[in-house]
Amino acid sequence: GAVVSQHPSRVICKSGTSVKIECRSLDFQATTMxxxxxxxxxxxxxxxxxxxxxxxxxxxxxxxxxxxxxxxxLTLSTLTVTSAHPEDSSFYICSASSxxxxxxxxxxxxxxxxxxxx
Amino acid sequence: xxxxxxxxxQVNVAEGNPLTVKCTYSxxxxxxxxxxxxxxxxxxxxxxxxxxxxxxxxxxxxxxAEFNKSQTSFHLKKPSALVSxxxxxxxAVRGPTxxxxxKLTFGGGTRVLVKP
Numbered sequence: 696g697a698v699v700s701q702h703p704s705r706v707i708c709k710s711g712t713s714v715k716i717e718c719r720s721l722d723f724q725a726t727t728m729x730x731x732x733x734x735x736x737x738x739x740x741x742x743x744x745x746x747x748x749x750x751x752x753x754x755x756x757x758x759x760x761x762x763x764x765x766x767x768x769l770t771l772s773t774l775t776v777t778s779a780h781p782e783d784s785s786f787y788i789c790s791a792s793s794x795x796x797x798x799x800x801x802x803x804x805x806x807x808x809x810x811x812x813x
Numbered sequence: 814x815x816x817x818x819x820x821x822x823q824v825n826v827a828e829g830n831p832l833t834v835k836c837t838y839s840x841x842x843x844x845x846x847x848x849x850x851x852x853x854x855x856x857x858x859x860x861x862x863x864x865x866x867x868x869x870x871x872x873x874x875x876x877x878a879e880f881n882k883s884q885t886s887f888h889l890k891k892p893s894a895l896v897s898x899x900x901x902x903x904x905a906v907r908g909p910t911x912x913x914x915x916k917l918t919f920g921g922g923t924r925v926l927v928k929p
Contacts, residue, residue: 699856701856727915729915729916729917737921737922738903738919738920738921738922739857739903739919741916741917744915744916786854788856788857790856790857792915799845799862799864801847801859801862802859802915802917803859804849804856804857804858804859805856806854806855806856807854807855807856809854
């Protein structure tokens with residue numbers, strides 16, 4: 696089956712640090728990648744949708760300058776949390792989808808990144 | 814706007830008993846419906862999907878789900894639950910219009926606890 700690798704799995708860093716999270720599709724080309732944030736015991740909140748070679752589309756209320764997304768190739772998207780603060784601590788999950796805009800294929804998820812800002 | 818409701822925060826079931834996790838949805842047109850499972854500190858694993866065709870969909874690990882258009886439901890079922898099925902389950906819907914793209918709307922999740 697389709698595999699999505701997310702790295703790192705856990706990050707602990709000081710307030711003010713910028714943190715980059717990578718999301719890779721290992722055995723398929725991901726035309727679209729999604730970035731979610733999940734708070735404890737809650738559902739996934741979509742932050743942004745990124746399409747290869749174009750700017751990411753952010754959901755309402757998500758700061759573009761705070762959460763920088765780059766989707767430079769069909770197998771890699773990155774999320775950079777700039778100048779992270781304790782309120783940015785959360786579980787971040789990426790997913791990837793293939794075969795174009797109206798694919799009926801499911802999204803395939805990475806294992807998530809637990810970000811803790813001290 | 815599309816939405817998904819999972820009315821139960823938690824479902825408790827004894828091992829070997831049938832397991833049902835409820836999901837209802839609201840979307841314009843014919844929906845694409847999905848079930849995912851999440852284990853602690855992990856991402857989501859795909860279980861099954863309904864796009865079109867038979868209302869009863871079979872998926873991974875012995876799970877199945879029944880699409881009911883009149884009740885706008887897509888309940889997840891397993892005839893005989895295992896302790897290892899204890900996890901967080903998410904129902905998700907994608908709208909059929911081009912504008913909806915591939916974006917999923919998730920329900921709030923249902924925690925399943927299977928006791929030995």
